[in-house]
Amino acid sequence: MKNIKLVLLLAFCLPAMAIAEGVNTAGYSEKTPEATLKAIHTLFSKEFSPDIKGDNWVKGSMNFNKGSEEYNKLMTARMNDDFDQPVGYPEAMAAGKKLWETPFANGKKMADCFAKGGKGAANDYPRVNAATGKVEVFEHALNKCRTDNGEKALDYGDMKTMGALSIVARRLSDGERIKIEVKTDAEKAAFNRGKEIFYGRVGKFEQACAHCHIQKAGKIARTEDLSPIIGQAAHFPVFRIHKATDGVHVITLHKRYQGCQNSTAVDKKLQIKPGSDQSSDLEYFHTYISNGLPLSAGVFRK
Ligand code: HEC
Numbered sequence: 001m002k003n004i005k006l007v008l009l010l011a012f013c014l015p016a017m018a019i020a021e022g023v024n025t026a027g028y029s030e031k032t033p034e035a036t037l038k039a040i041h042t043l044f045s046k047e048f049s050p051d052i053k054g055d056n057w058v059k060g061s062m063n064f065n066k067g068s069e070e071y072n073k074l075m076t077a078r079m080n081d082d083f084d085q086p087v088g089y090p091e092a093m094a095a096g097k098k099l100w101e102t103p104f105a106n107g108k109k110m111a112d113c114f115a116k117g118g119k120g121a122a123n124d125y126p127r128v129n130a131a132t133g134k135v136e137v138f139e140h141a142l143n144k145c146r147t148d149n150g151e152k153a154l155d156y157g158d159m160k161t162m163g164a165l166s167i168v169a170r171r172l173s174d175g176e177r178i179k180i181e182v183k184t185d186a187e188k189a190a191f192n193r194g195k196e197i198f199y200g201r202v203g204k205f206e207q208a209c210a211h212c213h214i215q216k217a218g219k220i221a222r223t224e225d226l227s228p229i230i231g232q233a234a235h236f237p238v239f240r241i242h243k244a245t246d247g248v249h250v251i252t253l254h255k256r257y258q259g260c261q262n263s264t265a266v267d268k269k270l271q272i273k274p275g276s277d278q279s280s281d282l283e284y285f286h287t288y289i290s291n292g293l294p295l296s297a298g299v300f301r302k
Contacts, residue, residue, distance in 0.1 A: 022199030023208040025215040033182040033191050033288055040214060040289065044228055047218055057231030058293055060301070064218055064225040068302055075248070075300040079239065087247025089239060093298075096164035104149045110169065113145035122173035123295055124180065126284040133186040135194075135280035139166055139252065156254060156275025159237075163250035167237050170297035178234060178295060180288040194285025197278060198229075203266035209282075212260075233287040234294065238301040248300065253286075254279040 022028055026043035027036040044052070052063050062069040078084045100110045100118075111117040125138040139162055143153040154162040182191045199210045209229075212221060217228035236253035251259070254274035261271045272278035 021201070022196065023201060023210045023215065025199075025210050027195075027214065028199050028210065033188075036195065037289055037291070040229065043214070044217070044230065048228070052228075055294055057228065057290070058234045058296070060227030060231055061225035063227075068225070071302065072300055075239075079248070079300060086239075087245045088242055088249050089247070092160070092164045092167065092239070092248075092250050095160060096166075096168035099154075099161065099165040100168045104146070104151050106149055108149050110142070110145055110165075113141075113148070118169055118172045120173050120176050122170045122297075123176035123178055126180070126280060126287060128184070128187045128190045128284070130184065130186060133189065134277060135190050135284045137254075137275075137280050137283050138170065139254075139275065140280070142166065142169055156252075157258075157273065159250040159252065159255060163237050163252050163255070166252055167250060167298040170237070170295065174294075174296045176295050177292055178287060178290050180284070180291055182288060190281055190284050191288065193278075194281040194283070197272065197282045198285055202270070203261065203264045205265060207264045209260065212264075229286065229289050231290055231293055233283065233290045235296050235299045235301070237297060238299055240301055250298075253283055257282060 027039040030036040030039050048063070052059075056063060059069070062072055075086065078086055079089050103109050114121040121141075122138045125141065126135045128134070129136055139156060142162070142165055143156075147153050154165065156162055182188055197209070199208050201208045212226050213229040213232065217226050219226055233253060236256065237250050238256075239248040240251050241247075242249040252274065254276075257279055258271060258274065272282065
């Protein structure tokens with residue numbers, strides 16, 4: 001009941017409100033990253049505690065839906081079973097492995113660009129470049145490795161190349177805990193830019209990420225349980241169902257941002273795109289909110 005009413009309410013009431021204003025829900029008016037995170041935790045702990053705690057945040061909407069958790073277990077088992085892998089899974093893993101392992105023309109390999117061959121390299125991304133003030137996500141580092149070695153950059157929106165490579169590279173950090181620091185002025189500015197995007201109303205219905213993933217987290221929109229922001233950034237890229245093949249396909253976090261903008265009717269021309277400064281600012285804010293949670297890339301998510 002709450003679901004349909006919520007969507008209709010958002011659709012019809014919001015356009016009358018101020019456009020520039022962000023959505024005033026938990027964390028919006030807090031001035032520091034620490035206070036923002038605390039306000040979100042306080043709201044969620046009232047609503048979801050003691051049901052969701054610790055590392056369970058990474059389970060997202062499965063925390064509210066046993067059926068979807070069962071389905072997830074089934075798909076995970078299939079992905080791990082050589083004889084029953086869903087179409088798209090082995091292909092993506094092979095493509096990613098090839099990009100990670102094949103030496104460049106100069107003889108160097110991706111692993112040479114990272115300390116410890118890339119093991120544990122992802123948990124303090126995104127980072128803010130002190131010289132430029134720009135946010136660098138892990139996929140930027142993957143591309144920088146390629147271009148530093150004379151190879152062409154991959155397209156951030158191409159899930160068959162960058163998406164697949166990102167899974168293979170990020171899996172080397174599985175289990176590492178997210179560690180984003182926001183200390184310098186440049187980091188604070190980047191955090192605030194990302195936060196503004198998360199709370200900013202966009203699209204035909206003037207909805208913000210924060211409407212669905214903070215204010216209404218745990219409720220239902222159409223047929224889907226809305227996941228809380230805490231934990232969302234810990235497990236990307238994911239494998240999602242690919243309707244056309246009935247198999248799975250790779251979706252990076254930036255691609256997911258696009259998906260949510262599509263489903264909330266944000267004009268294609270106004271959308272923030274994979275690899276862009278805005279998507280990276282958003283990822284910096286978004287990932288900070290999952291600080292301390294363990295990474296696990298390439299998991300299945302409906
Ligand atoms: C009208 C509601 C709505 C809005 C607005 C919205 N989303 Fe979503 N989002 C969903 C639904 C529904 C899902 C699928 C169920 C779930 O996991 O929450 C989803 C899923 C996600 C996921 C995947 C979660 C996971 O664990 O796999 C991420 C990440 C995400 N949204 C981020 C965003 C961001 C960032 C914005 C703003 C640009 C946004 N969403 C705006 C409804 C919304």
